[in-house]
Structure formats: C-alpha cells, structure tokens
C-alpha cells in the first residue's frame with residue numbers, strides 16, 4: 001500500500017517526508033489556492049519544490065478544461081520534473097488528453113472519478129492512476145469505499161491492474177485508509193493527520209509508559 005500526502009502545504013510535506021513512509025503527493029487547484037500560490041511561475045516553482053522534498057510521484061493538475069489547453073499545460077507540467085504526474089479531470093476532453101499523454105510517455109492521474117465506468121475509460125485511455133473520491137461520495141450518502149473496491153475488482157477482471165493504479169482520494173480520516181486497504185486500493189492519498197492516526201492505540205501508550213517506568217529499575 002502506498003501513502004501519498006494530499007496537500008500543497010510544504011511544511012506538512014516536509015513533516016510527512018521526514019517520517020520516511022510517504023510515496024508521493026497529490027495536489028489540486030483548491031489545495032494550491034489554499035497556499036496562496038498565484039501565477040504560472042509561482043505554481044511551477046511550487047511543484048518543483050514539492051518534487052525536491054518527496055522522492056515519488058507528484059500529481060499536478062491541469063487548470064484547462066478543453067483538450068488543447070490540457071495538452072499544452074500537461075506537457076509543460078510534465079517537463080518540470082520526472083516525478084510529475086499530470087492530473088486530468090474525467091471528462092470527454094480529459095480522456096482524449098490522457099490517451100495523447102500515454103502515447104507521448106507522460107504519466108497521468110485521472111481525477112474526479114465517481115463510477116466504475118469512468119475508471120475503466122480512464123484506464124483504457126492509458127491513465128497511470130485513477131482517483132475515486134471516497135469522502136465526496138460519503139458526503140452525499142453514497143459508499144466511497146465500495147466504489148474503490150468495485151474498481152479494484154473490475155481492473156483485476158480486465159487486466160487494467162497491470163497498467164493503472166487505484167488511488168483512493170478524498171480521504172477524510174484514518175478509518176477511510178484502513179477500509180481502502182481492505183478493499184485493495186494501491187494508493188491512498190491523505191491528510192498527514194489521517195496517516196498519523198494509524199499509529200494511535202491506547203495500549204501502545206499504556207505499554208510504553210509501563211516500559212519507561214520499569215526501565216528506571218534497570219539504570
């Protein structure tokens with residue numbers, strides 16, 4: 001299971017990278033805007049900086065929604081650093097762009113996936129990752145984790161698991177990560193807090209306190 005950090009915040013990325021278990025980063029226009037990054041130069045510099053901190057795939061999303069715009073932007077983003085994966089929305093233009101990028105050896109992450117059908121089209125076009133949005137489905141009383149499981153199974157049935165990774169996105173809490181592992185997601189992209197939640201257990205805290213007390217007797 002790979003863990004990506006779902007943030008554009010450099011401090012959080014540095015803190016996560018120091019843990020030594022972070023395999024990549026995902027960003028989106030909302031996360032970039034939250035950091036107050038403005039203008040193409042600043043956006044590109046920010047992606048380069050993220051790539052210097054984390055040795056793994058960094059998803060950088062195109063802002064254009066038309067095919068030509070996506071191709072121009074995605075090509076420029078991919079040229080920034082070998083770790084950049086171009087993030088493309090799951091639309092008709094997006095699927096065409098994913099096919100173009102695959103033919104030109106540029107890796108893509110197809111975002112805003114809410115059905116198995118969308119995931120299959122993206123994988124068939126040559127996406128390296130598909131990103132089903134778990135939390136946003138849960139927000140409207142649907143089952144985000146079940147979608148991740150359905151995509152994993154369908155990919156296995158048709159062999160797309162050999163070329164395309166299922167990246168569970170829109171993860172809101174630690175329980176989501178565990179459930180996504182259980183249904184076989186290849187990657188979960190998460191806030192650092194949700195990953196750190198995996199460490200928490202009262203018996204670990206209690207046991208360590210006891211060991212610390214007893215270790216005094218050994219000194």
Ligand code: E4P
Nearest residue numbers: 006026028135136169170171
């Ligand atoms: C990452 O690839 C997605 O853009 C992100 O996980 C969406 O998360 P949200 O639904 O919490 O905005």
